[in-house]
Amino acid sequence: MAEQLPQNFVIPQEPTIATYSYTDIADGTGVVKLYGCQTDTRTASGARLSSIQTFTSRAYITGAAAPQFKDFDLSPFNTPRTAKGTAIVEAGLLINGAASCAVWFDIKKVDVSGTPTTIVSAEAISEDTSAGVPEYHNLVVPLTIPKTDFKVGESLRLTARLYSAGAFGLLGTDPKGELWSGETSTIATPACSQLILNMPFKLQL
Numbered sequence: 001m002a003e004q005l006p007q008n009f010v011i012p013q014e015p016t017i018a019t020y021s022y023t024d025i026a027d028g029t030g031v032v033k034l035y036g037c038q039t040d041t042r043t044a045s046g047a048r049l050s051s052i053q054t055f056t057s058r059a060y061i062t063g064a065a066a067p068q069f070k071d072f073d074l075s076p077f078n079t080p081r082t083a084k085g086t087a088i089v090e091a092g093l094l095i096n097g098a099a100s101c102a103v104w105f106d107i108k109k110v111d112v113s114g115t116p117t118t119i120v121s122a123e124a125i126s127e128d129t130s131a132g133v134p135e136y137h138n139l140v141v142p143l144t145i146p147k148t149d150f151k152v153g154e155s156l157r158l159t160a161r162l163y164s165a166g167a168f169g170l171l172g173t174d175p176k177g178e179l180w181s182g183e184t185s186t187i188a189t190p191a192c193s194q195l196i197l198n199m200p201f202k203l204q205l
Helices: none
Strands: 024-026 029-039 045-050 060-061 067-073 082-096 100-110 117-129 137-148 155-165 168-172 195-202
Touching: 024 195, 029 155, 045 155, 060 067, 060 155, 082 100, 082 117, 082 155, 100 137, 100 168, 117 137, 155 168, 155 195
Parallel strands: 045 067
Antiparallel strands: 024 029, 029 045, 029 195, 060 168, 067 155, 082 137, 082 168, 082 195, 100 117, 100 155
């Protein structure tokens, strides 16, 4: 009688479950939360976008009669990405003095040569204030992103533009949200001191 050889059976594997570091998933789009912070080295200062709540070298940017610009850049993409949907910028603003203050946000695509192209812009607030009365504002600004493809080496930029005439305006850039902790105001108690970009990207399934 011929020897019976044992039969080999393939052991079924556990199904692979993909996980994504997104705060929201809907319609195939994941929303990535990015924090704006300011950086310093011995020779230069700058501003970055990061998914990590880091410390910040400077906790705010200050407005002036001429609009002040600050570019917050994400590290270049290592894989192609596509952005599409509604981005939301969250920010905290302090205004003091008898004057006006305005804030704009621009979302930009930066190519490999460093040339930026504006995808969308929005004015967040235009406010007149009374002398000696500080106002703290929590800003929530939606911006509609058309389908935008990012190649390897390209990056994302959030530009904040702050204008204040006859007063001072401070826009928080503290990822940990500790700048105005304990402050009080008739407008908000306390106002957010973070700058956050909630950016929608198509899921890479």
